[in-house]
Amino acid sequence: MKKTHRAATPALSPALLRRLEKNARAAADASYSPYSEFPVGAAIVCGSGKVFTGCNVENASYGLCNCAERTAIFSAAATGERIVHAVVVYTPTPTPSSPCGACRQVINEFGPDAIVISVCDGPGRIETTLSALLPDAFGPRNLL
Ligand code: THU
Secondary structure, eight states: OOOOOOOOOOOOOHHHHHHHHHHHHHHGGGOBOTTTOOOOEEEEEETTSOEEEEEOBOOSSGGGOBOHHHHHHHHHHTTTOOOEEEEEEEOSSSSOOOOOHHHHHHHHHHOTTOEEEEEOSSSOEEEEEHHHHSTTOOOGGGGO
């Protein structure tokens, strides 16, 4: 059997998690969401240690709307990042929301071991892992 090597998730300090949460909330300010009027923000920390942010970017052709999480991940990947350690998503809701199915699949590409945290306007938060949100994911290893 082929050995697989997974990058260990580094310790995500409370200070880094606080920074990601703050950045995710701030990223929603740039949301382009005239159709849903639902501004979402995301912040991720990558293999290099750099933090990237994203917001949802909608389109008059509704099916082309891009979620905040995918905007952040694609921005990071476009600079050469290939590992996502953690994703924080902010939704403007009283209770937290987990990433949609499409975003879970995109997170899996670079962050199968990622921590996923959802924050909102209320006190609630969800702290989970990508593998809990997308068990038995189809990913790069399935194509080997
Ligand atoms: N949206 C996100 O950006 N991330 C999520 O986790 C949930 C949904 C966006 C997509 C769309 O622009 C709007 O929120 C309403 O679904």
